[in-house]
Amino acid sequence: MSTVLFDTPGPKARMRHRIYAVLGILVVAALIAFVIYRFIDSGQFSGRKWEWLQYSQVQSDLATAVLATVKAFALGAVLAIVFGAVFAAGRLSDHAWVRGFCTFIVEFFRAIPLLILMFLFYYGLPTLGVDTSPLFAVVLGLTLYNGSVLAEVFRAGIQSLPKGQSEAAYALGMRKTQVMFTVLLPQALRAMLPTIISQLVVLLKDTALGFLVTYPELLYYARYIGSQGDFGRPIVPSTIVAAAIYIAMCLLLTALATYLERRNRRSKKHIDTGAKDAADLTAAATGGLRGGPF
């Protein structure tokens, strides 16, 4: 742990640390005070800029926008997990052509920026005569990108399982598919659950990209409210509100991940994969070729 970096401080060092702490607080406080001063000075904290929050119409529209974000997230999450499971199994297939195909797909979608994927489905497809909608583009983009990352996570999870698991299943006379879907994948899912959920946090954050393909989600609504002259163009307050909602949703998901990790460690069914924690496996899964977990 990092505590080895320094001794237990003596009286002199404690004094020094106190000075550093005070300096740190001063710098941060000065920064925050300056920003708040600018806010007040430019009238961002005036009641008029915030009264939009009191209108019931605005509140229900805000709720609709949050629901739109949650909808894109829920659809994307479910589809990405299915996509990930299928392609992880595909990458571990015995048939070289299945392996090759799945590897190609997974590497391909991990190397392309998510926004370009969404543009492809929103602006590109209509040129081929295919009808699309913003929701379709957002969900498909989220699914393909995060599904590919999850496929790598699942694969790392499956490979980290003790060999005895699949050997025992084969010894019982199970087929390859049975071994994969009834023995290996469920255990890998359980072992990788914290990592999977932190990838879902990424997915939740990426729904905000929908803003750029005109999907009417939370950020889109914040921008819309922020440009309303009737409310005094409250773009600063509305962005702050949107940020608070996003951060709250992500922290909830992260808290869920922490909770599951703790419960996992207690459970007897949990198989110790030898890795120190899920983060190591994530690093193994995503530290490879393309793109980190965000």
Place this chain on the structure above:
Amino acid sequence: MDVLLDNLDLFGPFFLTTIELFLIAGACSLVLGTILAMLRVSPVPMLRAIGTTYVTVLRNTPLTLVFAFLVFAYPLLDIVKIDYFPTAAVALTIYTSAFICEVVRSGINTVPIGQAEAGRALGLSSGQILGGIVLPQALRSVVPPLVSMLIALLKNTTIASGFSVAEAGAIRQYVSERGDNQMIALLWVALGFIILVSVLSLVQRSLEKRWSVAR
């Protein structure tokens, strides 16, 4: 092929802007991220709390929102006017440094205790141990995840195209204004990113080979 050749005057400069944005934001977020990591392992609880708060908030905020705040809201505060390109670089730096910080911190945890203990036995201060002994080893051991973060940063630069920066993500818009096929233009952009990402992966492998710590 025609779409690419007819619009080379777009693809060239726009991808150059992307690379420029990536290099500037990458260098800045490496520096800021390392400083944050140093804060997070410092002996002063207050500094640790500052680092932790920064990382928690930024890791849970969508990058698009960071952009939206800096582009739409920041100018209203009347502090210093910044152009679109530097704004994008700042947004990417603020966001990416939180992730870099976590990677560097995990690297610091992989350095064997004996290294810091030996430093202490020689009478070095905690700052000297961190800067002279632990950090150089930590940075070398986290090259793969660090480059992964940089690859993610490279892909994230496309978001700047939604906020008035003329870079690779914006090629689509200009091509469509000229009446060419957007789909094909987007596929070329995708190919461009695959090439850039592959180059970074190669850099990562050679760095890994050269810098890996023998333990």
